[in-house]
Amino acid sequence: MRAAIDVQTQMDEREKGPEDQRLRFRIGVNLGDIVEDDGDVLGDGVNVAARLKALSAPGGACISRSVYDQSRGKVDT
Numbered sequence: 536m537r538a539a540i541d542v543q544t545q546m547d548e549r550e551k552g553p554e555d556q557r558l559r560f561r562i563g564v565n566l567g568d569i570v571e572d573d574g575d576v577l578g579d580g581v582n583v584a585a586r587l588k589a590l591s592a593p594g595g596a597c598i599s600r601s602v603y604d605q606s607r608g609k610v611d612t
Contacts, residue, residue, distance in 0.1 A: 536606045539564055539596045547594065562596035563587030566605065 539562045550557040565587060567580025583599060591597040598606075 536564060536598070536602065536610045536612075539598075540610070540612055543594060543596060559593035561588045561591040561593060563589070563591060563598075564596060564602050565599040566601040 542560065542562065546558065546560060550559075563584040563586065565580055565584040567578065567583055569576050569578040569580045571577075587597040587599060
């Protein structure tokens with residue numbers, strides 16, 4: 536969670552040009568099993584995070600319920 540917040544905060548500070556030319560990331564955060572295979576990251580954890588990313592607003596992050604439950608009260612946002 537902190538990494539996602541840091542990335543979005545730094546990108547917001549870095550991208551000061553015209554709105555239509557700014558680079559905006561979408562982030563999906565999930566807790567789940569992953570497998571690394573020859574530099575590729577695979578698994579249900581990655582698939583769910585990719586789907587959450589698609590739901591996120593540009594410059595924002597969407598988190599799964601498990602991430603919310605684990606980070607509630609621990610991260611200021």
